[in-house]
Amino acid sequence: MATHKLLLLPGDGIGTEVMAQVKRVLAFLEQQGLASFAVEEDLVGGAAYDQCGLPISEEAMKRAFAADAILLGAVGGPKWANVPYEARPEAGLLRLRKDLQLFANLRPALCYPALADASSLKRELVEGLDILIVRELTGGVYFGEPKTITDLADGQKRAIDTQVYESYEIERIARVAFELARTRRNKVVSAEKHNVMKSGVLWKQVVSEVHGADYADVSLEHQLADSCAMQLVRAPKQFDVLVTDNLFGDILSDVAAMLTGSLGMLPSASLGAVEELTGKRRALYEPVHGAAPDIAGKGLANPIAMIGSLAMALRYSFGEGALADRIEKAIAGVLAKGFRTNDIKSEGATVVGTGGMGDAILAEL
Amino acid sequence: MATHKLLLLPGDGIGTEVMAQVKRVLAFLEQQGLASFAVEEDLVGGAAYDQCGLPISEEAMKRAFAADAILLGAVGGPKWANVPYEARPEAGLLRLRKDLQLFANLRPALCYPALADASSLKRELVEGLDILIVRELTGGVYFGEPKTITDLADGQKRAIDTQVYESYEIERIARVAFELARTRRNKVVSAEKHNVMKSGVLWKQVVSEVHGADYADVSLEHQLADSCAMQLVRAPKQFDVLVTDNLFGDILSDVAAMLTGSLGMLPSASLGAVEELTGKRRALYEPVHGAAPDIAGKGLANPIAMIGSLAMALRYSFGEGALADRIEKAIAGVLAKGFRTNDIKSEGATVVGTGGMGDAILAEL
Ligand SMILES: CC(C)[C@H](C(=O)O)[C@@H](O)C(=O)O
Ligand SMILES: CC(C)[C@H](C(=O)O)[C@@H](O)C(=O)O
Numbered sequence: 001m002a003t004h005k006l007l008l009l010p011g012d013g014i015g016t017e018v019m020a021q022v023k024r025v026l027a028f029l030e031q032q033g034l035a036s037f038a039v040e041e042d043l044v045g046g047a048a049y050d051q052c053g054l055p056i057s058e059e060a061m062k063r064a065f066a067a068d069a070i071l072l073g074a075v076g077g078p079k080w081a082n083v084p085y086e087a088r089p090e091a092g093l094l095r096l097r098k099d100l101q102l103f104a105n106l107r108p109a110l111c112y113p114a115l116a117d118a119s120s121l122k123r124e125l126v127e128g129l130d131i132l133i134v135r136e137l138t139g140g141v142y143f144g145e146p147k148t149i150t151d152l153a154d155g156q157k158r159a160i161d162t163q164v165y166e167s168y169e170i171e172r173i174a175r176v177a178f179e180l181a182r183t184r185r186n187k188v189v190s191a192e193k194h195n196v197m198k199s200g201v202l203w204k205q206v207v208s209e210v211h212g213a214d215y216a217d218v219s220l221e222h223q224l225a226d227s228c229a230m231q232l233v234r235a236p237k238q239f240d241v242l243v244t245d246n247l248f249g250d251i252l253s254d255v256a257a258m259l260t261g262s263l264g265m266l267p268s269a270s271l272g273a274v275e276e277l278t279g280k281r282r283a284l285y286e287p288v289h290g291a292a293p294d295i296a297g298k299g300l301a302n303p304i305a306m307i308g309s310l311a312m313a314l315r316y317s318f319g320e321g322a323l324a325d326r327i328e329k330a331i332a333g334v335l336a337k338g339f340r341t342n343d344i345k346s347e348g349a350t351v352v353g354t355g356g357m358g359d360a361i362l363a364e365l
Numbered sequence: 366m367a368t369h370k371l372l373l374l375p376g377d378g379i380g381t382e383v384m385a386q387v388k389r390v391l392a393f394l395e396q397q398g399l400a401s402f403a404v405e406e407d408l409v410g411g412a413a414y415d416q417c418g419l420p421i422s423e424e425a426m427k428r429a430f431a432a433d434a435i436l437l438g439a440v441g442g443p444k445w446a447n448v449p450y451e452a453r454p455e456a457g458l459l460r461l462r463k464d465l466q467l468f469a470n471l472r473p474a475l476c477y478p479a480l481a482d483a484s485s486l487k488r489e490l491v492e493g494l495d496i497l498i499v500r501e502l503t504g505g506v507y508f509g510e511p512k513t514i515t516d517l518a519d520g521q522k523r524a525i526d527t528q529v530y531e532s533y534e535i536e537r538i539a540r541v542a543f544e545l546a547r548t549r550r551n552k553v554v555s556a557e558k559h560n561v562m563k564s565g566v567l568w569k570q571v572v573s574e575v576h577g578a579d580y581a582d583v584s585l586e587h588q589l590a591d592s593c594a595m596q597l598v599r600a601p602k603q604f605d606v607l608v609t610d611n612l613f614g615d616i617l618s619d620v621a622a623m624l625t626g627s628l629g630m631l632p633s634a635s636l637g638a639v640e641e642l643t644g645k646r647r648a649l650y651e652p653v654h655g656a657a658p659d660i661a662g663k664g665l666a667n668p669i670a671m672i673g674s675l676a677m678a679l680r681y682s683f684g685e686g687a688l689a690d691r692i693e694k695a696i697a698g699v700l701a702k703g704f705r706t707n708d709i710k711s712e713g714a715t716v717v718g719t720g721g722m723g724d725a726i727l728a729e730l
Contacts, residue, residue, distance in 0.1 A: 076560070090560040120598050121485050141506075141528065142561055149563050152531070159567035161528040163506065167521045193615075195441070195455040196507055198514050202524035226615045227655075230623040233485050233598065250558075250591045251616055258595040290592075 003036040004318045007067035009044040009060070009096075012089055013291025014354075015073020016047075017299065018306035021358035022071060025307055025327065028362055035314075035323060040067070044096070045075030045089035045291070055092030064096055069317035070284040071309055072096070074291035089291075097137050100282045102270035103169065104176045105137040105249065107288055109236075109256035112265060114335040118344050119261030121236070131239045131256050132184065134177040135249025137270055139169045140199070142246045165199045165245065170206040172273065177243035178215035187219045187240035191228040191248055203245060225252070232256055257288050264289055264302030264343040267309035269316055283317045285309035295342075299353040302341035304331055307361060330364035337364075368401040369683045372432035374409040374425070374461075377454055378656025379719075380438020381412075382664065383671035386723035387436060390672055390692065393727055400679075400688060405432070409461070410440030410454035410656070420457030429461055434682035435649040436674055437461070439656035454656075462502050465647045467635035468534065469541045470502040470614065472653055474601075474621035477630060479700040483709050484626030486601070496604045496621050497549065499542040500614025502635055504534045505564070507611045530564045530610065535571040537638065542608035543580035552584045552605035556593040556613055568610065590617070597621055622653050629654055629667030629708040632674035634681055648682045650674035660707075664718040667706035669696055672726060695729035702729075 006026075010019035029035045042048075042060035049055050055075070064070055075089040085091075096102070111119065111129035119126045144162035152158055174190070181188045190207045194200035204222055211220045223231065225248045231238060232255050244252055257266050266289070272282035287305030295301060308331060315324035339360045340349035352360060371391075375384035394400045407413075407425035414420050420440070429435055440454040450456075461467070476484065476494035484491045509527035517523055539555070546553045555572045557565035569587055576585045588596065590613045596603060597620050609617055622631050631654070637647035652670030660666060673696060680689035704725045705714035717725065 085563075085566060088560060094561070120487060120490055120600075122487060125485055141526075144525070147563050149567055156532045157567055158529065158531045159562075159564040160509070161506075161562045161564050163526040163528070164523065166517070166523045193612075195453060196459070196612075196615075197524075197526045198450075198512050199524040199526050201450060202514055202522055226619040229594070229616045230619045230628070233620060233623040235485075247558075247561075247612075248616075250561075251594045251613075254591040254595045255598060255620065258598040263595070 001036045003038050005038045005066065005068040006040070006313070007063050007070045008039060008041040009070060010041070010047075010073040011045040011075045011291065012047055012077050013074055013293050013296035014301035015045070015075065015291055017296070017301050017354050018287065018303040019071070019073045021303035021354060021361075022306050022310050024358055024362060025310060025365070028365060029323065035318075035320060044072065044092040046077055046080040048092055049080060049083055049087055049089065053087065055087055055089050056095055061095070061099065064100060068280070069313040070096070071306075071313060072284055072286040073306065074287065074289065076291045077293040077296070094142065096284060097270060098143055100284065101138055101272045102282060102284055103136060103138040103273070104173055104271045105135040105268060106180070106271065107133040107135060107253040107257065107268045108266060109133060109253070109260050110266065111260040112262055112332070112335060115260070115262045115265070115344055117261070117346055119259060121233075121259055125236060126259055126261070129236055129260060131236065132180060132241045133249060133253040133256055134173060134180065134241055134243040135253055136169065136173045136245050137249075139165055140246035163197065163199050163247070165202060167202065167206050170203050171210050174207045174210040174243060175214075177241050178211065178218050181218045181241040185240040186217070189221045189223055189228065189239055189242050191223050191225045191242060191244040191252065193225050195224060199245070207243070228252060229255055232259065253288065262344055264341060265304050265308070267305050267312050269312050271316070283313065285313045299355060300342050301354045302343050303354050303357050307331065326365065330361050333364040334360040366401045368403050370403045370431065370433040371405070371678070372428050372435045373404060373406040374435060375406070375412075375438040376410040376440045376656065377412055377442050378439055378658050378661035379666035380410070380440065380656055382661070382666050382719050383652065383668040384436070384438045386668035386719060386726075387671050387675050389723055389727060390675060390730070393730060394688065400683075400685060409437065409457040411442055411445040413457055414445060414448055414452055414454065418452065420452055420454050421460055426460070426464065429465060433645070434678040435461070436671070436678060437649055437651040438671065439652065439654065441656045442658040442661070459507065461649060462635060463508055465649065466503055466637045467647060467649055468501060468503040468638070469538060469636045470500040470633060471545070471636065472498040472500060472618040472622065472633045473631060474498065474618070474625050475631065476625040477627055477697075477700060480625070480627045480630070480709050482626070482711055484624060486598075486624055490601060491624055491626070494601055494625060496601065497545060497606045498614060498618040498621055499538060499545065499606055499608040500618055501534065501538045501610050502614075504530050505611035528562065528564050528612070530567060532567065532571050535568050536575050539572045539575040539608060540579075542606050543576065543583050546583045546606040550605040551582070554586045554588055554593065554604055554607050556588050556590045556607060556609040556617060558590050560589060564610070572608070593617060594620060597624065618653065627709055629706060630669050630673070632670050632677050634677050636681070648678065650678045664720060665707050666719045667708050668719050668722050672696065691730065695726050698729040699725040
């Protein structure tokens with residue numbers, strides 16, 4: 001049996017709490033002889049800053065490069081509101097994304113039938129919803145230079161951020177979107193602001209070219225990002241795969257996730273390029289939700305997005321599709337049995353905490 | 366009776382159709398001796414490009430500077446997909462905003478009780494919703510330089526957009542938001558991405574300083590833009606005034622507008638600074654909706670947002686609050702009587718076209 005090298009980075013807030021449940025699932029899989037893991041663990045975010053003054057240590061970065069896959073909990077919290085900008089918790093996550101070149105962020109927005117009533121939207125608009133957001137993750141305004149605050153005369157300041165995209169960055173993410181669309185409902189919407197941004201002009205042009213050259217069988221629609229945000233609210237089921245840049249992806253994926261009413265349920269994958277020699281790709285898996293400082297430490301967090309992220313790692317990084325299926329079936333099973341954490345609770349449900357949901361999933365496995 | 370200098374810029378698509386209804390209202394008000402207007406009309410957007418090769422002529426810009434208020438319909442459409450970037454229809458609107466320094470864009474997201482069922486959201490989440498988005502409109506990535514596409518080696522290209530904010534730009538929009546909050550429910554949410562963008566760091570800092578110095582009586586909350594987008598979907602009634610930058614405002618205001626289910630209903634105002642000498646401020650009023658090429662020319666467009674924009678002009682630029690009230694009451698009246706255009710139709714309603722809605726409003730006036 002192959003041993004999978006897994007790095008756990010629980011991070012801050014509820015990150016540590018939901019990661020604790022993942023550890024229980026890993027232990028269970030090993031005990032049962034179903035899989036073998038070489039697990040390492042390290043700090044990221046505020047937790048790392050508190051220990052070494054950096055949001056991720058060089059040691060942890062080395063471990064990240066050596067791992068087959070990384071599972072990350074969440075970073076951030078008010079405790080670190082005043083640390084220097086370069087050392088803020090988010091910088092640890094951003095460094096991982098950038099240095100490992102995890103350019104393709106896949107964020108499924110899936111409405112679990114059992115949870116359709118938890119959505120703000122009318123049931124008929126979201127029931128059966130299954131959108132895959134493909135967000136560019138290593139470019140755009142997140143990393144472009146200059147990125148500065150300068151002092152001017154009279155105490156005035158000027159802040160600058162720079163959105164930079166090169167054709168190759170747009171091309172590779174477009175290819176990921178078209179490939180994934182072929183495994184789904186064969187439809188891609190690409191969102192940008194070409195009416196205002198030059199990066200939007202280039203984005204639209206490159207996506208069209210890639211489409212025309214290699215993916216003419218996939219349906220492609222261009223939407224302006226503002227109008228796309230509207231369409232997500234108006235008629236979300238029109239979407240299959242939605243490809244967009246780093247900043248628009250940040251916002252649109254949160255909107256899409258919230259539509260499903262199951263924010264604590266959604267995992268994500270951030271993938272690098274497939275290496276020619278090994279056929280492997282670097283990968284980091286994390287919940288779509290954040291560190292949720294308001295409920296941290298209370299044992300209330302929903303561990304399903306984190307455990308679902310482990311399932312994605314099993315499927316996409318470790319070639320263990322059957323095990324991934326088994327975990328996802330266990331998750332569906334506990335939902336069908338009425339177990340709910342606070343974020344998704346409804347009338348008549350059995351409300352459980354983080355550990356209780358872990359218990360239920362382990363029992364179901 | 367003072368004569369109000371009004372410039373009409375119908376623009377493209379349904380812009381001309383909804384503006385035609387505004388002209389009927391203007392004629393009615395004059396006939397009844399209720400107000401006196403010196404109305405000029407000019408082209409903007411694709412219509413202007415077709416005539417003079419520019420999305421707004423110098424002549425029209427002069428008229429814009431001379432007017433007490435501008436009413437604009439909408440710009441854009443597929444017909445102009447391939448005109449040079451600098452001459453695209455949107456550039457006409459952007460030039461008006463920038464040259465007239467209309468930095469404060471007010472976008473109410475109001476859920477008309479009669480239309481609550483038209484929303485995607487569950488009725489209880491949007492009934493009575495009344496959010497005012499205050500969007501910075503002359504800065505940020507819309508206008509920052511460099512804004513370029515460069516050819517690199519091997520046919521590769523690099524696109525650059527630049528987000529620039531200076532403290533004074535943030536301060537003046539924050540003041541508008543706090544002042545408006547005092548006339549409403551005294552609550553401001555400020556949205557940025559300080560965890561990723563330096564302009565977000567400066568934004569948050571300046572808004573906090575203005576708050577601490579002059580508006581400590583107003584409640585202020587900072588939200589990350591992605592999380593704010595989620596909150597808009599999750600629990601929109603938590604918002605009173607939402608202040609944000611040009612790009613986030615573009616997206617968040619569209620989300621907020623769509624929540625109300627009445628996109629064809631919402632007017633907006635774009636205001637300049639109050640001039641010391643005259644006490645006047647430049648102003649442009651336009652519907653939140655766009656040129657809607659899919660329904661243009663069919664007489665289906667809802668003219669209420671455009672007529673509502675005239676009401677805003679009467680109130681904020683012409684000191685004619687009573688007339689504004691009268692128009693808004695007429696709009697509420699026709700809705701109560703069951704008149705609906707296509708975009709807001711529901712069972713049992715009397716569905717009318719653009720002209721039919723105009724008739725109904727004139728009758729009600
Ligand atoms: C934590 C933050 C830096 C991050 C982002 O903005 O990308 C988060 O919002 C996300 O979407 O993963
Ligand atoms: C037409 C376009 C340039 C404009 C914008 O992006 O500001 C529009 O979307 C708006 O919100 O007024």
